[in-house]
Amino acid sequence: MKLKSKKVQLQVRFQFNKKIMATKNWPLWEVFVRSKNGLEHRHFGSLHAADAEMALENARDVYTRRNEGVSIWVVESKNITASNPEHNGEMFEPAQDKVYRHPTFYELPDEVKYM
Amino acid sequence: MSEEQINLEAERSRSLEEQFEARIVRDEKIEAKDWMPEKYRKTHIRQMSQHAHSEIVGMLPEGNWITRAPSLRRKVALLAKVQDEAGHGLYLYSACETLGISRDELYEQLHSGKAKYSSIFNYPTVTWADMGAVGWLVDGAAIINQVPLCNTSYGPYARAMVRVCKEESFHQRQGYEIMIKLTNGTPEQKEMAQDALNRWWWPSLMMLGPTDAESIHTEQSMKWKLKRKSNDDLRQQFIDQTVPQAELIGLTIPDPDLKWNEERGSYDFGEIDWEEFWQVVKGHGPCNKERMKARVGAWERGEWVRDAAMAHAEKQQERKEKQAV
Ligand SMILES: [Fe+2]
Ligand SMILES: [Fe+2]
Numbered sequence: 001m002k003l004k005s006k007k008v009q010l011q012v013r014f015q016f017n018k019k020i021m022a023t024k025n026w027p028l029w030e031v032f033v034r035s036k037n038g039l040e041h042r043h044f045g046s047l048h049a050a051d052a053e054m055a056l057e058n059a060r061d062v063y064t065r066r067n068e069g070v071s072i073w074v075v076e077s078k079n080i081t082a083s084n085p086e087h088n089g090e091m092f093e094p095a096q097d098k099v100y101r102h103p104t105f106y107e108l109p110d111e112v113k114y115m
Numbered sequence: 116m117s118e119e120q121i122n123l124e125a126e127r128s129r130s131l132e133e134q135f136e137a138r139i140v141r142d143e144k145i146e147a148k149d150w151m152p153e154k155y156r157k158t159h160i161r162q163m164s165q166h167a168h169s170e171i172v173g174m175l176p177e178g179n180w181i182t183r184a185p186s187l188r189r190k191v192a193l194l195a196k197v198q199d200e201a202g203h204g205l206y207l208y209s210a211c212e213t214l215g216i217s218r219d220e221l222y223e224q225l226h227s228g229k230a231k232y233s234s235i236f237n238y239p240t241v242t243w244a245d246m247g248a249v250g251w252l253v254d255g256a257a258i259i260n261q262v263p264l265c266n267t268s269y270g271p272y273a274r275a276m277v278r279v280c281k282e283e284s285f286h287q288r289q290g291y292e293i294m295i296k297l298t299n300g301t302p303e304q305k306e307m308a309q310d311a312l313n314r315w316w317w318p319s320l321m322m323l324g325p326t327d328a329e330s331i332h333t334e335q336s337m338k339w340k341l342k343r344k345s346n347d348d349l350r351q352q353f354i355d356q357t358v359p360q361a362e363l364i365g366l367t368i369p370d371p372d373l374k375w376n377e378e379r380g381s382y383d384f385g386e387i388d389w390e391e392f393w394q395v396v397k398g399h400g401p402c403n404k405e406r407m408k409a410r411v412g413a414w415e416r417g418e419w420v421r422d423a424a425m426a427h428a429e430k431q432q433e434r435k436e437k438q439a440v
Contacts, residue, residue, distance in 0.1 A: 046209045051428035
């Protein structure tokens with residue numbers, strides 16, 4: 001009788017824990033991999049992990065099973081600030097009419113080589 | 116909103132939609148934060164998550180044989196293949212999450228039976244030869260389905276598919292190699308290979324989806340490049356490439372109506388039992404219940420591990436913060 005009630009108690013506590021804990025999902029991380037030295041880290045994808053260390057380990061298993069990398073960065077997705085594509089106009093169009101930033105804008109006599 | 120406002124709003128979204136469709140026609144990729152019609156988002160969540168679920172549930176029939184693989188060579192290969200499938204599921208879930216649905220919701224849809232996965236994984240793997248047949252035929256059919264998706268319009272999906280396709284070809288080869296080995300073995304081994312082909316052939320053809328006449332989503336999906344060839348074309352491609360592979364290793368395709376058609380330059384084939392297909396889709400296949408039980412069970416039994424990892428991470432974080440003070 002006593003045993004049973006203890007079991008019930010445990011179950012209640014377990015379910016209570018379950019309720020508060022189940023809402024805590026592993027956060028999302030973005031994974032960047034350098035394929036080989038000399039190249040930059042490139043975005044490879046994302047994954048869920050409890051902390052940075054686990055994110056690194058999971059990234060190794062998910063994204064570099066075939067020697068795809070020599071270095072991995074992970075960053076929690078919520079820490080990334082991204083530009084909004086709806087503002088692409090004001091963000092990127094100003095660069096479009098600045099042709100003088102390109103070498104072809106400048107006129108050179110034909111005689112000038114190697115410039 | 117006044118009527119005028121509503122009209123304005125409708126016009127705005129119509130022109131946005133036209134611009135959107137034009138981008139896809141120009142072969143531009145759509146990225147996660149770009150404006151997209153609600154239907155595009157929903158259709159993609161549905162297709163990508165179905166695809167992800169298939170990779171995850173697809174581990175079960177093969178996982179069944181890992182501990183019983185006949186040699187270490189076969190065991191490491193099968194283990195690596197099943198691990199790849201887990202990876203494919205993860206790439207695809209991540210791609211899906213970019214559209215604003217959480218991993219938990221996706222799992223919930225799978226576990227509650229709301230979401231579907233490929234019906235092929237509801238068939239049992241009863242002998243070792245099934246590992247050969249699954250790799251050769253099921254992964255073979257999957258490749259045919261997936262290669263065109265590397266150019267699909269949604270960027271995260273296309274990128275995931277490029278990774279998946281790179282990894283799939285080893286899966287099919289390791290399966291075919293198992294079949295070769297068995298057909299070169301004892302009469303019993305050869306018979307085992309033939310038996311596996313007999314059982315997996317028709318479900319593999321069904322795996323490429325209902326006939327074009329019955330397929331509901333095709334036209335819209337073609338426009339969005341979610342589909343580039345019709346189910347029937349994909350099926351024909353699969354048959355044409357697989358029949359010679361069977362002949363080469365002395366196996367017989369279990370279809371008395373199979374015949375080379377000189378004029379079409381393709382094989383004619385017998386009628387598919389679509390009644391069986393729909394039964395399996397509706398949940399009445401040989402292993403539907405078993406698969407869901409294994410999947411949901413694994414998820415539930417793993418819950419304390421996930422919670423413990425989170426608690427550990429929080430404790431570490433707190434400790435770090437305290438030290439910093
Ligand atoms: Fe896969
Ligand atoms: Fe595969």
